[in-house]
Amino acid sequence: MSWRKEQRRAERGYHHGNLKEALLQAALGLIAEKGAAGFTFADAARMAGVSAAAPYRHFRDRDELLSSIAQRGFEQFEARLTAAWDDGRPDTVTAFERVGRAYLAFAREEPAFYNAMFESGLPVDANPALQAASERAFNIIRAAAERLAALAPPGTPRPPAMMMALHIWSMAHGVASLFSRGDAARRKLPMSPDELLEAEVLIYLRGLGFPTDRRPPTKGAEPPPVPPEASSGSGVPPGGPWGKPK
Amino acid sequence: MSWRKEQRRAERGYHHGNLKEALLQAALGLIAEKGAAGFTFADAARMAGVSAAAPYRHFRDRDELLSSIAQRGFEQFEARLTAAWDDGRPDTVTAFERVGRAYLAFAREEPAFYNAMFESGLPVDANPALQAASERAFNIIRAAAERLAALAPPGTPRPPAMMMALHIWSMAHGVASLFSRGDAARRKLPMSPDELLEAEVLIYLRGLGFPTDRRPPTKGAEPPPVPPEASSGSGVPPGGPWGKPK
DNA sequence: CAGCTCATGTAAAAGCCGTTCACATGAGCT
DNA sequence: AGCTCATGTGAACGGCTTTTACATGAGCTG
Structure with missing residues (x-):
């Protein structure tokens, strides 16, 4: 089932609107959970409901x-x-x-x-x-x-x-x-x-x-x-x- | 050209003989260079001249x-x-x-x-x-x-x-x-x-x-x-x- | 020495990640 | 309405970890 992604897309449209901030918040949560070493760029993207490539529009890299x-x-x-x-x-x-x-x-x-x-x-x-x-x-x-x-x-x-x-x-x-x-x-x-x-x-x-x-x-x-x-x-x-x- | 691997193989035979120790030494060097976060299981294996799967015979995981x-x-x-x-x-x-x-x-x-x-x-x-x-x-x-x-x-x-x-x-x-x-x-x-x-x-x-x-x-x-x-x-x-x- | 066994090594494959690239979308301006 | 450009997508590449089936040969047993 990938209606989740569709759903989110429907909620917020093609453009996220505040992705940079959302990524920072997501990363903060992930780091608190699993440490900076275990934190994953892809995970943050997933948590924000965007594709794995999207974060690269806001950060050069991890x-x-x-x-x-x-x-x-x-x-x-x-x-x-x-x-x-x-x-x-x-x-x-x-x-x-x-x-x-x-x-x-x-x-x-x-x-x-x-x-x-x-x-x-x-x-x-x-x-x-x-x-x-x-x-x-x-x-x-x-x-x-x-x-x-x-x-x-x-x-x-x-x-x-x-x-x-x-x-x-x-x-x-x-x-x-x-x-x-x-x-x-x-x-x-x-x-x-x-x-x-x-x-x-x-x-x-x-x-x-x-x-x-x-x-x-x-x-x-x-x-x-x-x-x-x-x-x-x-x-x-x-x-x-x-x-x-x- | 993969004669390097062949060469090493010729030097030491199919069995390494002291892989566990070699892996520990290799890892030590790698960690000193790039930190524990940057250290890679595969790299250590490469450095010891064995395949990426070999280390699993000596360590449960990284x-x-x-x-x-x-x-x-x-x-x-x-x-x-x-x-x-x-x-x-x-x-x-x-x-x-x-x-x-x-x-x-x-x-x-x-x-x-x-x-x-x-x-x-x-x-x-x-x-x-x-x-x-x-x-x-x-x-x-x-x-x-x-x-x-x-x-x-x-x-x-x-x-x-x-x-x-x-x-x-x-x-x-x-x-x-x-x-x-x-x-x-x-x-x-x-x-x-x-x-x-x-x-x-x-x-x-x-x-x-x-x-x-x-x-x-x-x-x-x-x-x-x-x-x-x-x-x-x-x-x-x-x-x-x-x-x-x- | 022949034959067996088992620790040790290999190749291949699945699944994850980071990163890049060509392409799609649509918000905002003219 | 049409253009533009920032922002997001999907696909693809290479690398890493880990698992699995298979290969090798060191050492024991008779």
């Missing part, structure tokens, strides 16, 4: 579709990181940790995007637009690290913000790809990926000399470059970032 | 070949981590950092194995043997973390070794997959991946209260559980793990 998805992913990623950072409100450390959680949340909630962006093996630096989008996303982390570095307790050497940003990125990416996605998430862990990353970042920040004990956000705007949080002593908080064993 | 490579990779990985750890000699922190460098070195020098193990998207927990091999490798890091945790400076709470191990693993994997492999390595960084990871781990350890200033290994055996290195005060070392800006 890789270009993948790149488009990665690009879109980086844009949404940047948006979410920006929102999480919220320009460092209510205080830099709190906002910074929120960015970390946003990173994991994105990896968890948008597996298709994350896959296309970081796990599909497509050469990011081959596509200038893609590379630029990727850089814009990273720049959020970088800017946050910059602000954080400026808070370094007086007396200690100021850590290079770029290095901090790379460190944080590697932690977030490491946790996300090892523990927070697909079947890797089924590994039996003593804590959730979110908690794991939060503890990791807190310990790291403490290693840089930042005070990292929890406290309610201070009233009013944080006066840069030396907010009140930098004056709470640099001692090791009791209990540690990983909480107490229950 | 995935099983990949699994075999991943398995072998985990074994070599474990061996290298074990050698690097060297049972904590000459002192725990030094040995620990050596493990970190060994992790990166493996990712860099054995891209095919690393790819099959961590980036091929094959479900590690679907194959019990593979999962066991993976766990054995991780256990090296875990054991090292255990020893390190036991060195926690008195007075501070002892960090859970499992958590430390997961943290270190995520850092190493994050740095390796973001900065140390393929075209990602072409990203312009302020420092090498090795230096980046070393600084990251040192800062992290300092955040746990470990003294991390460089010093020549102490003469003689390290007396557990409180070696001399734990008695050098817990102050922040001047200069920091990232060295001075040149």
Whole structure:
């Protein structure tokens, strides 16, 4: 029976009208299901109700579709990181940790995007637009690290913000790809990926000399470059970032 | 002209004699070249000089070949981590950092194995043997973390070794997959991946209260559980793990 | 050494995919 | 109404994976 195709044709006519978008959506679903490796150009076409050759009117080849998805992913990623950072409100450390959680949340909630962006093996630096989008996303982390570095307790050497940003990125990416996605998430862990990353970042920040004990956000705007949080002593908080064993 | 095939046939006879191994080697080369995604069963067969159907006498399907490579990779990985750890000699922190460098070195020098193990998207927990091999490798890091945790400076709470191990693993994997492999390595960084990871781990350890200033290994055996290195005060070392800006 | 057996290899074929090409359709403009 | 061009179709090519029936010859058995 091929009345299905006829039916669809009847519904939408010879021309689809919005095929490019439909293909992107279909691909997104397929990648979420079976990974970027298992995703098939022909499948996406089928899902959109067009012939296997139709997609070539909108994408040079399969890789270009993948790149488009990665690009879109980086844009949404940047948006979410920006929102999480919220320009460092209510205080830099709190906002910074929120960015970390946003990173994991994105990896968890948008597996298709994350896959296309970081796990599909497509050469990011081959596509200038893609590379630029990727850089814009990273720049959020970088800017946050910059602000954080400026808070370094007086007396200690100021850590290079770029290095901090790379460190944080590697932690977030490491946790996300090892523990927070697909079947890797089924590994039996003593804590959730979110908690794991939060503890990791807190310990790291403490290693840089930042005070990292929890406290309610201070009233009013944080006066840069030396907010009140930098004056709470640099001692090791009791209990540690990983909480107490229950 | 198909005398090539005839020639090979003449050289080795109808039966290859060591096809399984030849296929594994061929696949290893192909994966190193084009990644696990681009690797082709048929190509490996061609490279070994046999027909496309021959590999099915030794592997159920393409995935099983990949699994075999991943398995072998985990074994070599474990061996290298074990050698690097060297049972904590000459002192725990030094040995620990050596493990970190060994992790990166493996990712860099054995891209095919690393790819099959961590980036091929094959479900590690679907194959019990593979999962066991993976766990054995991780256990090296875990054991090292255990020893390190036991060195926690008195007075501070002892960090859970499992958590430390997961943290270190995520850092190493994050740095390796973001900065140390393929075209990602072409990203312009302020420092090498090795230096980046070393600084990251040192800062992290300092955040746990470990003294991390460089010093020549102490003469003689390290007396557990409180070696001399734990008695050098817990102050922040001047200069920091990232060295001075040149 | 003859003969048998079975692991190992081959050729052919089916079914899927990516990609290209000549051709069809119809939306929008003149 | 007629033209044009973006968009979609069907057919075809080559490559890949996997299966099946058949071929080969290494090694055992007597």
